[in-house]
């Protein structure tokens with residue numbers, strides 16, 4: 566169904582993994598499929614939002630009526646997000662690599678000959694969600710996702726406060742693995758915590774998009 570309740574709202578969505586190069590042929594990344602983030606971008610676009618999807622490398626086609634910006638590294642994802650400011654909302658679904666190799670070598674690393682393997686030094690990547698949450702041009706609504714393995718409610722609330730975002734959707738990854746078709750989350754707004762039932766990822770995306778639309782409707 567075509568809706569227009571988010572028309573005129575610019576919404577940044579991050580999705581997929583980031584890829585952190587070690588040399589021209591090697592990298593550090595993760596198994597994020599991008600399915601949930603692309604579904605969120607699609608659902609928001611169906612509400613008429615002006616969606617800027619900042620995506621790491623995934624094997625999905627961008628949804629209709631979404632502006633997709635392809636990036637590889639966390640640094641590039643952060644820069645692409647900041648370029649989209651000012652925005653009304655940001656929904657960070659990407660699985661950003663927490664670390665990157667401290668140097669990306671210009672040529673392929675070679676075996677040393679003495680049989681001693683190289684030691685990799687990692688440095689921390691910027692936290693895009695926290696950066697957007699604390700930015701001078703902070704979007705009105707900032708939303709994060711969190712994969713947790715234990716004590717879901719407590720760790721999710723702590724993460725929401727630490728990141729400075731408004732809403733956090735936390736899922737127990739011991740139950741729902743990366744790349745799966747279904748998802749189940751706790752939806753935390755700070756005022757309340759709702760346990761959403763298990764559903765497929767597009768349904769979860771639509772439920773979130775409905776909440777985003779309600780949020781902006783309540784503000785006018």
Ligand code: C5P
Nearest residue numbers: 657658659661691692693694709710711
């Ligand atoms: O990995 P973590 O549990 O910290 O991720 C929680 C949220 O923070 C997710 O919404 C993710 O997209 C975001 N994040 C980010 N930049 C990072 C790490 C996480 O935007 N470097």
